[in-house]
Amino acid sequence: MELNLNLGTTAWYCWQAQPKREHRTAELVKIECGLETYCPRLRYDKKTVRGIVKWVEPLFPGYLFVRCDLGENLRRILSIGAITRLVTAGSHAPIVPDAFIDGLRERLELVQNTVDDPELKPEQEVTIAFGPFRQF
Numbered sequence: 001m002e003l004n005l006n007l008g009t010t011a012w013y014c015w016q017a018q019p020k021r022e023h024r025t026a027e028l029v030k031i032e033c034g035l036e037t038y039c040p041r042l043r044y045d046k047k048t049v050r051g052i053v054k055w056v057e058p059l060f061p062g063y064l065f066v067r068c069d070l071g072e073n074l075r076r077i078l079s080i081g082a083i084t085r086l087v088t089a090g091s092h093a094p095i096v097p098d099a100f101i102d103g104l105r106e107r108l109e110l111v112q113n114t115v116d117d118p119e120l121k122p123e124q125e126v127t128i129a130f131g132p133f134r135q136f
Contacts, residue, residue: 009069010066011067011098012066014064014065015064015086022058023064025080026066032080035051038066051129052059063087
């Protein structure tokens with residue numbers, strides 16, 4: 001079955017990524033392909049045996065959005081190992097409307113602060129929450 005690629009159309013498409021790697025995959029696509037990506041994440045406080053912990057998780061586990069022309073970028077995006085597949089409906093690759101992505105961004109910003117990359121940066125201050133170095 002041949003895929004309808006909407007040739008010449010730059011739009012948002014939904015991609016499936018390896019589980020628990022959505023955010024890193026979005027960064028890889030951005031770096032390797034130079035494309036705009038969006039992987040909406042939620043930040044909340046979660047009660048654990050250690051106490052309250054800041055928690056970050058994807059709004060759509062296993063999925064991310066990439067703005068691109070599929071005709072030019074399909075093979076390049078699929079070559080990124082963490083990308084599993086393009087989400088399709090039969091032989092059609094549905095376009096995610098710009099208004100949906102914009103609305104999603106606006107709603108998430110209203111509900112919470114923008115979630116920064118949880119990876120540590122050089123010289124970034126941290127507090128150890130548990131273990132022998134607790135409170136350092």
